[in-house]
Amino acid sequence: MQYSFIKPRAKHLVSPEFKLLFFFFSITLGMLFASYSFLKIKTLVYEVTIEQKIEKGETLKESIASMHEEIAFIKLQRRHAEGIYTENTVLKESIHNLFDLVPEKITLSQALLKEDELVLYGITPSKEVYEFLLQAPLRSIFHRSYTSYYAMPNGWYSFVSKNYLDRQTQ
Amino acid sequence: MKFRISRQMVYILSLAVVFLILVFVFAFAFLIPNGKAYRMARLDTKKISYQVDMIQNEYDKVYEELKTLQTDNRHVVTAYKSIFNPTRFKKMYEPHFKSFTLSELRTHSQDGEFAVYEVNTSSLIESPQGFYDFLDGVNKSDNIIGVNFPINFKREANLIKSSFTMHVYIASQDKKASSKE
Numbered sequence: 001m002q003y004s005f006i007k008p009r010a011k012h013l014v015s016p017e018f019k020l021l022f023f024f025f026s027i028t029l030g031m032l033f034a035s036y037s038f039l040k041i042k043t044l045v046y047e048v049t050i051e052q053k054i055e056k057g058e059t060l061k062e063s064i065a066s067m068h069e070e071i072a073f074i075k076l077q078r079r080h081a082e083g084i085y086t087e088n089t090v091l092k093e094s095i096h097n098l099f100d101l102v103p104e105k106i107t108l109s110q111a112l113l114k115e116d117e118l119v120l121y122g123i124t125p126s127k128e129v130y131e132f133l134l135q136a137p138l139r140s141i142f143h144r145s146y147t148s149y150y151a152m153p154n155g156w157y158s159f160v161s162k163n164y165l166d167r168q169t170q
Numbered sequence: 171m172k173f174r175i176s177r178q179m180v181y182i183l184s185l186a187v188v189f190l191i192l193v194f195v196f197a198f199a200f201l202i203p204n205g206k207a208y209r210m211a212r213l214d215t216k217k218i219s220y221q222v223d224m225i226q227n228e229y230d231k232v233y234e235e236l237k238t239l240q241t242d243n244r245h246v247v248t249a250y251k252s253i254f255n256p257t258r259f260k261k262m263y264e265p266h267f268k269s270f271t272l273s274e275l276r277t278h279s280q281d282g283e284f285a286v287y288e289v290n291t292s293s294l295i296e297s298p299q300g301f302y303d304f305l306d307g308v309n310k311s312d313n314i315i316g317v318n319f320p321i322n323f324k325r326e327a328n329l330i331k332s333s334f335t336m337h338v339y340i341a342s343q344d345k346k347a348s349s350k351e
Contacts, residue, residue: 039204046211053218060225081246084316085309092305113321
């Protein structure tokens with residue numbers, strides 16, 4: 001026996017319209033959270049990168065400062081060494097020039113070289129020979145020059161020549 | 171004309187409005203501030219990356235300069251670090267002399283960043299040329315050595331007895347930091 005004129009319909013807890021609505025809401029919420037998570041993670045990644053870069057920058061700056069010190073020290077060493085090498089070369093040239101200055105007629109027995117002083121001991125056939133051939137050039141180099149002669153039995157003279165350079169005071 | 175809205179439509183509209191409000195609240199409370207922070211972080215990263223790149227470039231330049239200097243001055247740098255070895259020195263320079271003796275090395279003074287040690291020498295040479303060759307050789311030795319006054323040359327028969335002082339310079343490592351251009 002039939003009690004209704006229409007056929008019974010299946011009843012749902014949630015209607016298809018609501019289902020569709022919830023589906024769109026879920027998609028929207030998902031996109032919102034995805035965007036939020038993306039921004040949050042990327043920001044964190046950037047912050048970590050910034051920290052690492054700052055640390056790297058500091059380390060590099062320290063290394064640069066240390067290398068600058070090393071460069072300065074090497075330059076200082078080079079200048080110092082060049083100074084010493086030059087002094088040695090100048091010394092060699094000075095001694096060379098001194099020995100070249102002594103004429104064949106005069107024989108040196110001792111030469112004492114100090115910073116501002118030169119003492120020569122030797123023998124000369126005559127005072128004139130010494131004065132013309134050695135004392136004259138020595139006088140042109142040194143500020144003060146003193147010579148003592150001692151007569152020898154063979155008629156030659158032994159001499160002691162002391163020559164001084166006066167330090168320039170400014 | 172009568173406009174009828176079903177009960178279901180009212181529910182749907184109410185939910186949509188609530189959802190819209192929630193979306194706006196979420197956007198203004200979280201998304202926009204996070205977006206700003208992200209943009210700032212990205213800009214900062216770019217700025218700092220540029221600065222670090224500049225520092226890196228300077229580092230590379232200074233490193234290159236240092237390496238070139240170290241290569242060009244290898245002998246000087248090594249010489250300042252070398253400990254003076256009298257036996258080796260004597261062996262190297264003995265050929266220039268008839269006889270060559272060195273006194274014991276002793277501390278002399280401090281020349282700026284360098285410790286100065288003094289050694290006295292006495293030697294016999296046949297001619298001054300031996301001494302000139304020695305002075306040329308000293309400039310190429312394993313140490314930084316300066317020949318100093320007083321220098322005494324004295325005739326002894328056919329030979330010349332020479333005596334002089336040498337200063338050996340050694341770099342003090344702890345002084346490195348204080349060295350300035």
